[in-house]
Structures are given as structure tokens and as C-alpha cells.
Amino acid sequence: MTPGPRTFAVIMAGGAGTRFWPLSRRRRPKQFLPIAGSKTMIEETVARLRPFLRNSRILTISDAAQAKTIRRLVPGLPERNVLVEPEGRNTAASLILATATVYLRDHGAVVFALPADHLIADDELFLNKLGAAARAASEGDVIVTFGIPPSYPATGFGYIQYADRGRRRVGGELFYPVLRFKEKPGLELAREFIAQGRHFWNSGMFIWRADVFARKLETHAPDFYPFWLRMLGALKRRDRSELAGVFREIPATSIDYALMEKADGVLMNQGNFGWSDVGSWVALADIWPKGEGGHAVRGEAVFVDSRDCLVYSLNKLTAVVGLKDIIVVDTPDALLVCHKKSDQKVRDIINLLKKRQKNEYL
């Protein structure tokens, strides 16, 4: 189903992202890279929403440098929809600023809070569910989220525990009461979650009515509510320095921690639309189509006695000999060669480069 006309999307594009180094850099994080498809992830995120929302209904939030990139990549957005954070302070601050902005345009409007760098395979199903979620959120005193059916006992995601009892159907979709948001678990606990069922991954996507968001803050996050009120004031007065002052006082934490873990009246819909947060080179290797030998290749590569490698090499020919499960990423000024089992350690490279003050590579 389609959402009502009182709907806005807020695309969170402020992430820094070090896990795709050397392709991603401080000034060129994942959401601005054509990493999963032929367009950048933020372009794909906007394009996905276009059947539902005109440009005037799509907002982005990021820092000033990223906002410049957004204006270039998504030129149709009205200037006032490209929100700029005075500094990166995690999603609680971002979403208080963005939701307050929407609130002042239409108190009762529904907000889709969506990360700019997630991959969704089935756009049509996603939009259908988003429409139903908008309806559910507009009807009552609830916040809606998508839970992702877990495909393995991940320790890199938070989990949502939900109940069957009390579920309701809106717009053809089932919405389950959320019992608890749970932080990233250890492996043993993650296995328990999977064994129990009733635990889905936290996608970080939320749907709320602006006024309901405010009410939930007031009731369940009283530490944060004063920032909401002061943010509204600064926005009404169009006082940038006041706004920046308020923003910088908001604790730098996630909306999950600030609000969702504490709120009641949260509903979960099953996000079985082929979601991936594309959190690492290995996750990307799973998404790219595989050729002979199980290799995932962007650019030009040849292989001898090798299997299951990922090669990103747009500017030259890459030859791989006698290797299995290797990631090779060539960029004009930096090259990564990494075993798949070590892809989480790409961050250690960043730290090493920082320590050696090789800032030109960050």
C-alpha cells in the first residue's frame, strides 16, 4: 500500500565508515560509493523512495562536507531539505534535529528514518511494507521498526525480541509488539536468540509520527526531551548558532539507546525484503555476482589456481595466483590485500595510519 500524503523520509547520511578502506575514506564514506550497484548507495536509497515521495518530502542529514556531496549526487532535493549537523553526534542527535524539522512543517507527519547505506534487494516489497508501516504509525501512539530475519547468529547487530501475542494487521502487513531491544550479543547469546526464534536483527530503520516521537521522548527519555524543546525553539527562530549549541549538548549516542530500548508501544514488521547493511568486504562479496571459481570481481581480473576471491580493480588488470578467500582492493593511491577471515581488521590499518600520521590515506 502507499503511505498518506503526510509523509517524510529522513535519510541518515552522516556515517564515517572505515570498513571499506581503501575505497571508503574520511571524505568518501560508504554511502557515497557505488559499492553495491552501479549508483552510490545514497542515490539508490533515494531512488527506492521516489515512487512514494516527491523530492520535497525527502530530507537528508549529515555533516557539511557530506551535505555538499549529497547536493551533487541528489541534485533534485530542495536546499532546505539537506540538513546539516554542526558535528557528528550519532543518531539520537541527528533524529531529534531531523524530526523537529519535520514537526515544524507538519506536527502529525510520519517520518521514515532510514540509513543511507543499506542495501535492499526487493524494492517493491520494501515500499509495500513501508506504506503499511506509515499507516500503522499514523494511526496510533506507536513507533514502527523493521526487524530482519536473522540468517546466522550475528554478533555485529543488535536484536529485537518480539511477541506473537498482540500482533495486528495493518494494510495487509503484520505488526508484532516489541518486547525488548537488545544490544549486540556475544556469540553464545546470539546462538540462543536464533534457537529461541522471536529475535530479529535491528535494522536501524524507524517509522514514527513526529508528534508521537516527541511524546515518546517526553515519557521514556526525559533526559532527551529538553533538547527536543530547545531544538524546536532554535529552528523556529532560525538561529543557527543556538541550534548548534543545543545539538552539541545532546549526548552522542544512538536513538536505539536513547529512546527505543526504553519506549513501549513499539511495533515490528518482518523486514524480509533482502536487507543488508553491507558492513564489510565479506558482506559485499556475498552480494556481488560470482563468476568462475567463485570470484566476485569489479573491474578486470585473471585468476590461476585461486578460489572465492573478491577483486575491486577498476584502473588496472589484477592477477591472483594460488590464493583462496582473498580480498584485493586497488585504488589510485592505496591498495588493500586482505584475507576474508581478517576483514574486520581493516580498521587496524586505519589506526596504524593515524598513528604514523599518514593522514592522506584516511
Next chain:
Amino acid sequence: MTPGPRTFAVIMAGGAGTRFWPLSRRRRPKQFLPIAGSKTMIEETVARLRPFLRNSRILTISDAAQAKTIRRLVPGLPERNVLVEPEGRNTAASLILATATVYLRDHGAVVFALPADHLIADDELFLNKLGAAARAASEGDVIVTFGIPPSYPATGFGYIQYADRGRRRVGGELFYPVLRFKEKPGLELAREFIAQGRHFWNSGMFIWRADVFARKLETHAPDFYPFWLRMLGALKRRDRSELAGVFREIPATSIDYALMEKADGVLMNQGNFGWSDVGSWVALADIWPKGEGGHAVRGEAVFVDSRDCLVYSLNKLTAVVGLKDIIVVDTPDALLVCHKKSDQKVRDIINLLKKRQKNEYL
């Protein structure tokens, strides 16, 4: 000791060499790369001889394109010393042409036939031995060669079986009668050679008097002697097309096979001057100085959880994560990532590229 004034070096620079791809290419083989030191191997080979030989006494032999490179890298050589082969036909043809050229300048001159792409660690010892070898070769009806004390049962080198009995001392050096030249053995036979002692590696370096070379051909390589005579004739007449015709008729085989395996009167001196033919990336990794983690690096590289890698990366930063015994060679248009145990398979890349007609990378 120093050699007499009647001495010439012939530097064999015609090799094509595919084992250092992507650094080495058809038009830029190993001898023209600064692969072992800061200068190209041919520059180092010439520099090594300079204490002994003026430029007028140093000849090179290669194809026309390589000759152009040689003139650039070793600008001091007289034009008539840069010999050009009509085509690459292995060392028998090269050395018949080169030795005939020397013969016409001085029948009794001693020729040092030396590959352009070998590494020698102790230049002083090498020169001493070369001087003694020149003396031994000038005194009698013998050809002198250096045998390399084997450091492992190599299957990639030919072997020289020598006798203690009949050895003689010339210029402070011992020269052993060669019993047999033996082709590259299988592993089992190579192990036998090592166990027996009396088998050294064939270095491919030879020292002979020009007239003795002719006599040895006449006696032991009667199939090749007519080419020698016809080559002399063409050179005397300065008839290039005649020379090319003769050259192209010479069977494309090595001097080892054409003459050395059949000749008697061959003496071997122990070439314990830190020789390496630098035949592969792994051989190079052995030669380059190692840093922390056992890595051999040219250019800029950082490592996380890695050991014993070789990185050649002059134009960018290379980061290696979670890998052991990996070779990474970055060039402007091609990149190699290879396990050390597979370095002999770099040739398969060349074959693959040929098959796919990617000639720009050859």
C-alpha cells in the same frame, strides 16, 4: 689477480623473462629492471666489470629493441660493441656471433660470456676469480666455467659434475676438471647430486679464448662449426643480410647443449661469490633486506597480522592484512597477488593473457 689486456666481456642481454611479471614485460625484461639493487641489473653487471675492462672491451648482445635500451642505460659503450641479433635464438647463436666478433678483433683474446641478469654479492671475489679464470683460459686448450656451490637440491638449474683429481692452481685459484654437464634434474636426482658432493650448479658463465672456442666447436660440435665459419665470413664482409641469414640457420639451443655438454678440457672454479640468478619473486624475497615481520618491501607498505610477505609498491601505499607468504607487485597497469608457493605459476598468467589477446599486458 687482474686479467691480461687481451680480454673482452660479452654480456648476454637478450633474455625475455616472464617470471617477474607484471614488473617485467616483453619490452622490459629483468635485466633492464632495478630489481635487486638501485640500478638495473645490466648496469650493475657492467659496473662490476669496470675495474677490469674499459668500455671498448665490453660487448653486449641482444635484439634490436633491447640494444636501444642498452645504449640508454650504458651510454659509454662504443656503438660497434652493442651487438644486435636478428632474432632471439638462445645462447649458442648469440655466443657464436659474439665470439666471432671478438675473434676478428683479436684471435687470441679471452672472452667472458656473462648473463646480464645475475646477481653477485661479493664483487671483489668475483673479479679475482675472473682474473684467475682469464689466466687459466689464456694458457691452454681449455674453457673455464664457474660452478655454484648448491644451497639446496634445486631442480631449476643444470649441474656440473667435477673431479678433484687433476685440479690445478692458477692465479691463486683452484680449477677442477669438469666430468659432465648435466641437465636440470628431477628432485630425487638433485638430492643425490647434493648427497654425493662434486655437483655444483651451472652458472651459465663461461670464459674462453676466441680461438679455443673455435677449435672446441670444430672438434666437439661439428654441426655448429660451419656456422662459425660462415659467421666469420659475413662479419668480415660486413654483410648484414648474410649475417642474419647465417644466424637464423643456427639451431635455437643453448651453448650448454651445443658445446659444453660435449666438450672436453673444461675447468670449473667454485663460484662462491654470492651468486643468484634471481629467477623468481621468491628468490628476490630472499635477497631483499627484511623488516619487521620478515617482510621484504620496496616502496610503502603497512602490515596487520601478516608475516614474510614481499611487497613491491612504488606508486601507492599497500596494506596487507591477515596474510603470510604473499607476493604483491603493483605496477601502473597491472597488479600481481600471488602465494610464494605458486610463484612459478606467474607464467600461467602470461599464457592466459596471451590466450585472451590482452597483449598490452605482456
